[in-house]
Amino acid sequence: MTALPIRRRRLLAASALAVAVGLAGCASSEQSSEKSPTANSASGTAKLTIGIAGDEPGLSLASGSSYVGFDIDVANYVAGKLQVPTANITWKVIDQAQRVEALTNGSVDLVVSTFSITTERQKVVDFAGPYFVAHQTLLTRRNDDTITGATTLDGKVLCSAAGTTSGDYIKSHYAGKITLREVPTWSECVRNLHDGTVDAVSTDDVLLAGFASQSKYKGVLKLTGSGLTDERYGVGIKKGDSAMVTKVNAALKEFISSGEWKKSLEKWVTPSGYKIPSPPSVG
Known part of the structure; x- marks a missing residue:
């Protein structure tokens, strides 16, 4: 007669424990999501088309059917603050030369693609940021000791996107002294350097560090010389959309102050050996 009530009490205790564990698991999952560098908890039907690169290791690189890297984390975080869930982002790979046109013709809403803020570009598009400051330098073959910096470029063939x-x-700065070969993408430049058809590639140090650390180029290519310029990366926005500039600037400030900026760089860029700088002042 006493066995049934005891069994019931055990079943009730087990059920209560399962519910408690389930609730704890849900809380843990929510906290984990909030701490992720790519966290985007937005929900709803709002959509964005974001212009990106697809061939820049550490910054914006195709990985299966998706994209990974620091620029992707920046874009995803900003989208979340604009109430656009990750699932509603259309990633549009565009060549470097297409970035301004993509904004002016409306084929993208934002551009997050190592897009340097310049006076000339600000005449036709707006920017939020900067969210990172890089420095232009050189990538050369490791066994080439004829190029040690900008002063040794005379007669050389350089590649640029x-x-x-x-x-x-x-x-x-080097017209008449060097031959410049321009191609659509940086990955094509780096392939040309590896194959020996150009002597050097010149662009931002953080981008070149990513290429030099790839397995097929590691120990074969090297960064050479000191920074030639400062490159302030901004989020490109259609000219005249001051409300969007304000919103994106607010999102970038939060991305930096929350610690997610540093976490993302440590995840994607630090493995290349690149030293993470201090964050820039946004706005």
Whole structure:
């Protein structure tokens, strides 16, 4: 007669324990999501098309059917603060030379693609940021000791992605001294360097560090010389949309102050050996 009540009490205790564990598990999951560098807890039907690169290791690189890297984390975080869930982001890979046009013709809403803020670009598009400051330098073959910096570029063939501040700097400062070969993407430049058809690639140090650390280039290519310029990365926005600039600036400030900026860089960029700088002042 006493066995049934005891069994019931055990079943009730087990059920209560299962509910408690389940609740604890839910709380743990929510906290984990909030701490993730790519956290985007937005919900709803709002959508964004964001222009990105797809071939920049550590910054914006294709990984299966998705993209990973610091720029992707920046874009995803900003989208979340604009109440656009990750599932509603359309990632649009565009060449460096297409970034301004993509914004002006409306094919993208934002551009997050190592997009340097310059006076010339600000005439036709707006920027939020900067969210990172890089420095233009050189990538050369490891066994080439003829190039030690900018002063040893005479007679050399350099590669740059078309439509970039890096290419513009080389053309304005080394015209007649070097041959500049412009191609659509940085990955093509690096392949040309590896194959021996150009002598060096010149662009931002954080980008070149990512390429140099890839397994197929590690020990073969090296960063050379000191920074030629400061490159202030901004989020590109259609000209005149001051409300969007304000919102994105607020999101970038929070991305930095929350510690997610540093976490993302440590995850994606630090493995290349690149030393993480102090965060810039946004706005």
